[in-house]
Amino acid sequence: MSLHKQPELKDAVLNLPQKEKDKLLVRLVSKDKMLMKQLHFQLLESQVDLEDRIEQLNNTLRNLFAENRHTIKNIPQYSNYRELQSLLRQASGLVNEHEKVTKDKFSEIACRIFLLKEAFERFPTLFEASAIHAAFKLHLYVKARIKATANKFDKLHEDLQFDLHEDMQQVLDFALANRLL
Structure with a gap:
């Protein structure tokens, strides 16, 4: 399900403390190999x-x-x-x-x-x-x-x-x- 279809969830995620958001982001990125490759290229190369x-x-x-x-x-x-x-x-x-x-x-x-x-x-x-x-x-x-x-x-x-x-x-x-x- 898309985050755009659940605006209350989106707001809740955006209101999380920065440390929690960072943990979630790292966990989510690690689940998508293509996203990891894209981020590696954009950020480190x-x-x-x-x-x-x-x-x-x-x-x-x-x-x-x-x-x-x-x-x-x-x-x-x-x-x-x-x-x-x-x-x-x-x-x-x-x-x-x-x-x-x-x-x-x-x-x-x-x-x-x-x-x-x-x-x-x-x-x-x-x-x-x-x-x-x-x-x-x-x-x-x-x-x-x-x-x-x-x-x-x-x-x-x-x-x-x-x-x-x-x-x-x-x-x-x-x-x-x-x-x-």
Whole structure:
């Protein structure tokens, strides 16, 4: 239940002594892992730490693709479509967490473009037309990721867009050529 639906409880909490509020706050924060990560980033980290986080995320994403280069083949088979979609979902989850913690839109979009570009460069055959249902699901997922990334890209400041423009254009060109858009 929301605290906003119980104004008397909200008033009672606000009227608690500071020491009691501090204890409650620490107990509540410890129950939410994402909130803990967000607070840690906001309160204890600097711009240098953000750059380290971005570099670490980029390395993790590169390693994910490198580790799966042997399990996912560029051959239109059911298992390859499923494995690639699973890989993209896993990588997207890492980017989502990074964005929720840091609120850094530029690195989020750069990583999303990287994911799409890597998938297209490494597995172009998997994005050709296919009658396999897993291919259809992969293509739907990738279409949605492209649209979401393009929308976020369009909302970036034009100076930041300039830095990502070439890669974004490559993603869009590939998607158009393969009828993903």
